[in-house]
């Protein structure tokens with residue numbers, strides 16, 4: 001009986017969630033996000049590339065935020081109205097665009113960090129980030145070409161997609177990007193983490209994001225349900241950070257996730273004490289991956 005309830009409950013919750021998108025209050029937001037997606041595709045169509053349009057489109061949509069996730073992020077933004085937002089991992093700038101759009105009502109400032117190396121079939125994603133977000137006042141968006149917290153190895157994408165690059169060329173590109181660390185003299189009200197999905201990388205991103213977070217700040221993680229590295233890192237963060245509230249929002253049943261493809265987000269909301277107030281010796285230590 002209990003096993004049957006455990007299987008049915010997530011499906012029932014997903015059904016309620018699925019119906020919610022048809023509520024009049026939610027529909028316009030989905031429409032606005034779809035229109036941003038269409039603009040992204042138009043930008044991607046206009047790129048020069050060794051890959052056909054259909055392939056570029058598929059990679060662009062696959063590697064970016066999906067409508068259900070965008071709606072969930074919008075709810076968090078509207079609830080907390082963060083004025084200074086940091087995005088870690090911009091890719092082609094669809095999530096950047098969404099953060100800018102949703103926070104237009106209170107003129108939030110977005111800092112978008114990405115090393116602008118090849119990701120999937122795109123050699124220069126920053127170009128698209130800029131074009132897709134050109135309609136917003138420049139004082140609202142700062143695009144930073146850098147690694148956040150740690151350098152990642154993009155060799156896989158340079159080996160897999162055209163035009164191929166030698167190891168030395170890739171190493172040169174990686175070395176040309178600075179890495180942001182705790183000495184960055186910035187503070188944010190909300191950090192959106194959507195960079196490398198490896199366990200150790202998510203923990204490093206979180207650790208640095210937390211040190212840059214304003215008191216009562218919020219960290220939003222993307223892709224927390226389907227990516228094992230992100231899910232495991234989140235469990236670790238939940239175990240170590242009992243001072244914070246961490247809620248996961250997204251399709252609960254694996255079946256629904258497989259069928260509809262949106263992933264979940266996790267929202268870390270900090271307690272009253274700023275993390276920088278804690279002595280370094282109290283900083284949580286994460287296990288090795």
Ligand SMILES: C[S@@+](CC[C@H](N)C(=O)[O-])C[C@H]1O[C@@H](n2cnc3c(N)ncnc32)[C@H](O)[C@@H]1O
Pocket residue numbers: 063064065088089090091092093094095096113114115116117119125146147148149150151152194195196
């Ligand atoms: C999943 S994509 C981001 C998708 C984007 N947030 C969206 O929904 O439109 C991941 C991006 O993270 C970037 N990335 C990987 N490691 C990073 C790091 N250490 N710092 C910043 N960005 C990183 C990659 O270059 C890639 O563009």
